[in-house]
Amino acid sequence: MSSQGTSSAIARRGLLFVLSSPSGAGKTTLSRQLLARESDMVMSVSVTTRKPRPGETDGKDYHFISRAQFDQMVKDGELLEYAEVFGNGYGTPIKPVNDWLAEGKDVLFDIDWQGTQQIHARMTDDLVRVFILPPSAEELRDRLVRRAQDAASVVAKRMAEASNEISHWAEYDYVLINDDLDQCDRSISKILDAERLRRHRRVGLDTFVKRLRKHL
DSSP states (O other), rough: OOHHHHHHSOOOOOOOOEEEETTTTTTHHHHHHHHOOOOTTOOOOOOOOOOOOTTBBBBBEEOOOOOHHHHHHHHHHHHHEEEEETTTTEEEEHHHHHHHHTTTHHHHHHEEHHHHHHHHHHHHGEEEEEEEEOOOOOHHHHHHHHHHHHHHHHHHHHHHHHHHTTTTTGGEEEEESSSSSHHHHHHHHHHHHHTTTTGGTTTTHHHHHHHHHTTO
């Protein structure tokens, strides 16, 4: 058996992998590519009090719940992070996250700096934070315009929001500049591989080392 095979067989605790960026920096595309190739990674599905939009599926896009249910989850400490956005509640149920981590599954989060701060306050040792920057303000504006989904006033609003979002870049463990999508994608994979090998996440190492020393 190769050393790589032996290494990969050691039990590992999962990690919380956060990708944050201003709108238009490429986070959604990078998240989809990451999920498509990583069999040990799942996407966190949030709860929300807003109504489903056309094409959205309960349990896949969001868990759609009532305001009363949401408020009770907040009160009972069942949400890892939560926020109010345009009058609707959004949050991450903590139980499935803990279950996935114990199973050695990594959990991907597509959230902003506020949600990231909340997770950091509760699960620091499990968290890996990656911030994606656009190569320039001009390129970010061009990407938003090319999407052809928003009016000029909405693009201007998103640009203003981007400045606030980017101001929190130093709170992240890794910061990548997405001037080349493929290169940025490869960098994310390298970060994930390295973080999976951190000693405190490899819960099977203790047993492995004890068995190794016993036979020396």
